[in-house]
Amino acid sequence: MSSLEQNQRASFDTLLRPHLDRLYRLSFRLAGSKPEAEDLFQDVLVKAFARLDNLLDVREPGPWLCRVMYNHFIDNRRRIRRARLVCVEESQLRGQSLDSLPGDLDPVRDAERLDDIMRLGHALATLSDEHRLVILLHDIEDYKLAEIHQITGDPVGTIKSRLHRARARLRKALGTDGTNSRP
Amino acid sequence: MTCTQLKEKLDDYVDGLMDRAESATLGAHIENCNDCHQVLARAQGLRASLKAYGKSSMPRPDATFFDRALARAAQTGIRRQRNRWIMTGAGGIIAAGLVLWMLGGMFLKTPEIVAPAMPSIVMTLEEPRTLNLVFSSATTLANATMTVVLPQGVEVVGFAGQREITWITSLAEGKNILPLTLIATSPEGGELMATLRHEGDDRTFRVQVSIIS
Numbered sequence: 085m086s087s088l089e090q091n092q093r094a095s096f097d098t099l100l101r102p103h104l105d106r107l108y109r110l111s112f113r114l115a116g117s118k119p120e121a122e123d124l125f126q127d128v129l130v131k132a133f134a135r136l137d138n139l140l141d142v143r144e145p146g147p148w149l150c151r152v153m154y155n156h157f158i159d160n161r162r163r164i165r166r167a168r169l170v171c172v173e174e175s176q177l178r179g180q181s182l183d184s185l186p187g188d189l190d191p192v193r194d195a196e197r198l199d200d201i202m203r204l205g206h207a208l209a210t211l212s213d214e215h216r217l218v219i220l221l222h223d224i225e226d227y228k229l230a231e232i233h234q235i236t237g238d239p240v241g242t243i244k245s246r247l248h249r250a251r252a253r254l255r256k257a258l259g260t261d262g263t264n265s266r267p
Numbered sequence: 268m269t270c271t272q273l274k275e276k277l278d279d280y281v282d283g284l285m286d287r288a289e290s291a292t293l294g295a296h297i298e299n300c301n302d303c304h305q306v307l308a309r310a311q312g313l314r315a316s317l318k319a320y321g322k323s324s325m326p327r328p329d330a331t332f333f334d335r336a337l338a339r340a341a342q343t344g345i346r347r348q349r350n351r352w353i354m355t356g357a358g359g360i361i362a363a364g365l366v367l368w369m370l371g372g373m374f375l376k377t378p379e380i381v382a383p384a385m386p387s388i389v390m391t392l393e394e395p396r397t398l399n400l401v402f403s404s405a406t407t408l409a410n411a412t413m414t415v416v417l418p419q420g421v422e423v424v425g426f427a428g429q430r431e432i433t434w435i436t437s438l439a440e441g442k443n444i445l446p447l448t449l450i451a452t453s454p455e456g457g458e459l460m461a462t463l464r465h466e467g468d469d470r471t472f473r474v475q476v477s478i479i480s
Contacts, residue, residue, distance in 0.1 A: 089348075093341040104333045109325060118326045126336050133344035137427045204320045223314060224321035248278050255313065 095140065096133055103146045106225075110150055110235075113220040114157045127160075128153045147234040154235045207257040215250035222247055268296045273303050281310050348425050385458075387475035390451045395424055398474070400445040400461060408438040411465040415447065418457030418476050424448040451478040 107128065112121040131152055132139060142148045208216055221227040221235070222243075229240050229247075236243070268276075273296055279285045280293050297303050390396050414433040417423065425448075426432055449459075456478040462471045 089345050092345070096341055096344075097337055100337065101333070104336075108328055108333075112325060121326075122328070122332070122336075126339060129336050129340035130343050133340045134347070136344070200316060201320050201323050204316055205324065208320075219317065220321075223317040244278075251278065251310075251313070255309070258313075 092133075092136060096136055099136075099139060099145060100129070100132060100149070103149055106146065107149055107153060109225055110153055110221075113217070113225060114154070124153065124157060124160075128156055131156065147231060150231075150235045151237075203258065207254055210257045211250060211253055214246060215253055218243060218247045219250045219254060223251075268292050270296075270300060270303055273297070273300075274306060277307065277310055281307070281314060385473050385475050387477060389477045389479060390421070390449065390456075392451050392454060392478055392480040395448050395450045398447045398449055398459075400447060400472075404438045404440060404443065407440050408465055411436055411438055411463055413445075414460075414462045414464070416460040416462075417449075418455065418459055420453035420455040420478060421449055421451050421457075421459065421476055424450050449476075451476075454478045454480055 108121070108125055111125040111128070112118065115121040115124050128149065132149060139145055139148065208219065211219065218232065221232050222229070227235070229243050232238070232243050233240050238246075273293055276285065276289070276293060280290060285293065297307055388396070388398060412433060413436050414431065415423070416431045417429075419430075422429065423432060456476045459474045459476050460471055461474075462469055
């Protein structure tokens with residue numbers, strides 16, 4: 085490898101590493117399954133390397149990378165089979181078997197928590213792609229409205245309205261107007 | 268504030284997007300309205316459930332996944348770069364059909380060569396084009412320096428913004444081919460110069476680049 089190539093590789097590594105965690109989470113939220121998320125993630129890293137010159141000039145690489153990932157996902161949506169979270173089996177919740185849930189040391193409560201997670205997963209799966217994505221990004225992954233705008237290109241007002249409707253639909257899908265509370 | 272108004276503004280309140288005055292008004296309503304108090308509690312409960320769901324439903328990548336993904340992306344990118352432009356091992360010049368013969372170690376002393384009219388190529392804006400420079404040498408020449416100076420508006424693919432690129436090369440006996448993948452980013456065009464230097468001597472070759480849109 086030439087010194088130029090070594091420099092490129094080092095710059096690439098230094099530039100991207102701080103953003104990989106968040107990028108990985110976004111890939112999973114978009115793709116819905118671990119194998120497809122990792123394919124999406126890898127594709128975006130390849131794209132990022134090809135545009136390393138541009139990336140070195142970008143002030144905030146994080147949103148830039150998220151935008152590239154989102155656009156790549158949209159462009160390849162038919163090819164990337166989305167694993168809708170229709171049924172969440174206990175084995176799919178990595179590390180979340182009853183034995184490994186952070187314990188209240190109360191098996192009944194632990195079972196209720198697992199059940200809550202599964203119910204919420206089912207409810208999210210009933211939403212449209214747009215509504216589910218905005219809930220995943222804003223309410224689950226803590227992206228601000230302005231950040232979601234940077235990723236999707238949609239106006240902030242549109243995103244806000246969509247979020248409002250998505251929450252209403254989620255509450256309806258949960259059947260309790262938004263609560264998982266138990267008697 | 269009415270209950271209907273509150274429900275419309277509840278998202279902003281829970282998300283912390285409401286100004287202080289309006290937030291105080293909403294808060295005062297909630298203190299005096301049991302129904303709205305329940306609505307707020309449910310909204311906050313849902314947020315908490317979603318956060319918990321987020322933590323629990325995210326798979327962990329394998330410990331080395333990020334390292335492998337970065338390495339794989341760099342390898343793929345570098346391989347594609349190399350396929351576009353071979354920089355090592357051979358450098359040679361032919362511009363649009365011109366072949367320059369280099370004789371012996373004193374490769375610049377070739378008085379027999381009569382420079383023809385400057386060769387030219389035509390490029391289309393934003394369309395990459397590969398220019399093959401072919402250089403024939405009667406002998407191997409180690410540690411020669413090749414410098415390519417590009418006209419305005421022309422770049423080598425993979426070297427955005429660089430007007431001059433220099434590298435060390437060795438010339439094999441016989442034909443040495445250097446493919447340069449160029450792209451025209453603006454319509455100026457002009458002269459592309461490739462200069463080969465070796466042990467104090469140098470020779471410059473020129474190609475006229477015209478750009479059409």
